[in-house]
Amino acid sequence: EIVLTQSPATLSLSPGERATLSCRASQSVGSYLIWYQQKPGQAPRLLIYDASNRAAGIPARFSGSGSETDFTLTISSLEPEDFAVYYCQQRSNWPITFGQGTRLEIK
Amino acid sequence: EVQLLESGGDLVQPGGSLRLSCAASGFMISTYGMTWVRQAPGKGLEWVSFISASGTITYYADSVKGRFTISRDHSKNTLYLQMNSLRDEDTAVYYCAKRDVPQGYGMDDWGQGTTVTVSS
Numbered sequence: 456e457i458v459l460t461q462s463p464a465t466l467s468l469s470p471g472e473r474a475t476l477s478c479r480a481s482q483s484v485g486s487y488l489i490w491y492q493q494k495p496g497q498a499p500r501l502l503i504y505d506a507s508n509r510a511a512g513i514p515a516r517f518s519g520s521g522s523e524t525d526f527t528l529t530i531s532s533l534e535p536e537d538f539a540v541y542y543c544q545q546r547s548n549w550p551i552t553f554g555q556g557t558r559l560e561i562k
Numbered sequence: 563e564v565q566l567l568e569s570g571g572d573l574v575q576p577g578g579s580l581r582l583s584c585a586a587s588g589f590m591i592s593t594y595g596m597t598w599v600r601q602a603p604g605k606g607l608e609w610v611s612f613i614s615a616s617g618t619i620t621y622y623a624d625s626v627k628g629r630f631t632i633s634r635d636h637s638k639n640t641l642y643l644q645m646n647s648l649r650d651e652d653t654a655v656y657y658c659a660k661r662d663v664p665q666g667y668g669m670d671d672w673g674q675g676t677t678v679t680v681s682s
Contacts, residue, residue, distance in 0.1 A: 456624075489668045491607075498657055498675060499599075499607065504666030511665070542607055546667050549621050551597070551609040 457481055457545050461554035467562040474530040476557045478543035483523040487547040490519055490528045493556075494539045502541075503528065535561075564588040564671045566658050571676030578648050578680070584641040584658030584673055592617075592636045595661040597669060598643050600654035600678075610656070611643060625651075648680045 458481040468474055478488065486506040491499040501510040503519035506526060516531040530537055538561050543554040570582040582598070598610040611632040612621045620632055631644040641658050655677050659669035 487666070489666060491669075493607075498659075498672035499669070500672075501662075501665065501668045501670045504668040508666060510668060510670060544607075544609075549612075550623050551612070553607040553609065556606045 456550055457484060457548055457552050459543050459545060459552055459554035461541075461543060461557045463557060464555070465558045465560060467560050468533055469562045470533050470535055472533050474528075474533055474537070474559055476528040476541055476559070478521075478526040478528070478554050480524045480526075480545060484545040484547035486522050487545055488519075488521065488526045489544045489546060491542045491544065492537075492539050493542065499542065530559075533559075564660070566660065566671060566673035568656065568658055568673040568676035571656065571678045573679045573681065574648055575682050576649060576680055579644070579646045580648065580678060582643040582645065582656055582658075582676055582678070584643075586639045586641065586660075589660070590636075591634055591639055591641055591660075595663075595667070596632075596634065596641045597659050597661060598632065598641075599657045599659055599669070599672075600652075601657070601675075602651075602654045605654075608654070612661075613641070645678070648678075650680050652678060653680045654678060 462477045488506045490503040493499040507519045540556045565587045567585045597612045613632045629647045655675040657675045660671040662670040
């Protein structure tokens with residue numbers, strides 16, 4: 456099973472700042488890395504697929520990069536609605552696995 | 563508009579069984595791979611099971627293999643998760659989600675979740 460490790464566990468930033476979230480895989484997943492956003496009481500929302508492609512309707516301030524084992528989700532300028540938990544997920548191998556999440560909180 | 567509506571969650575004793583349903587509208591589940599994902603209280607996301615569009619391929623997390631069965635009824639456009647031999651650690655919100663091939667097999671549509679509580 457591929458283990459995904461996200462860092463930091465919690466990120467405290469202010470609106471307007473740049474957020475950089477990391478996801479590291481225990482073995483190469485190529486570019487088969489996906490990012491989700493989850494707000495309290497809601498289902499996850501697809502943000503990024505194949506490491507760097509924005510899903511439909513996702514604002515341009517969200518971007519993804521990386522390959523093999525190291526991936527980054529960047530939010531260029533935080534909006535109030537961006538404060539949430541972010542998960543990475545790999546679809547390179549079964550079983551599908553998720554990272555443990557990064558909580559992005561308002562400073 | 564795509565909608566997924568889960569139901570069937572309940573309070574059940576350890577060792578008991580439940581069947582979760584996920585009624586789909588706005589698309590045909592026979593044309594998409596479908597998954598179940600769960601989230602224990604205060605915890606992260608855990609993938610549970612997958613069924614292919616054709617229905618011929620299924621996968622399970624090791625934690626549920628041999629106890630849970632995923633299936634679908636095309637005539638009802640509904641996905642199911644039969645859960646047997648339930649354990650305390652199966653307590654979670656269970657989501658069904660559609661995998662979207664054009665978007666890198668990302669899960670682009672999710673239900674609102676149904677809550678399963680396993681406790682004596």
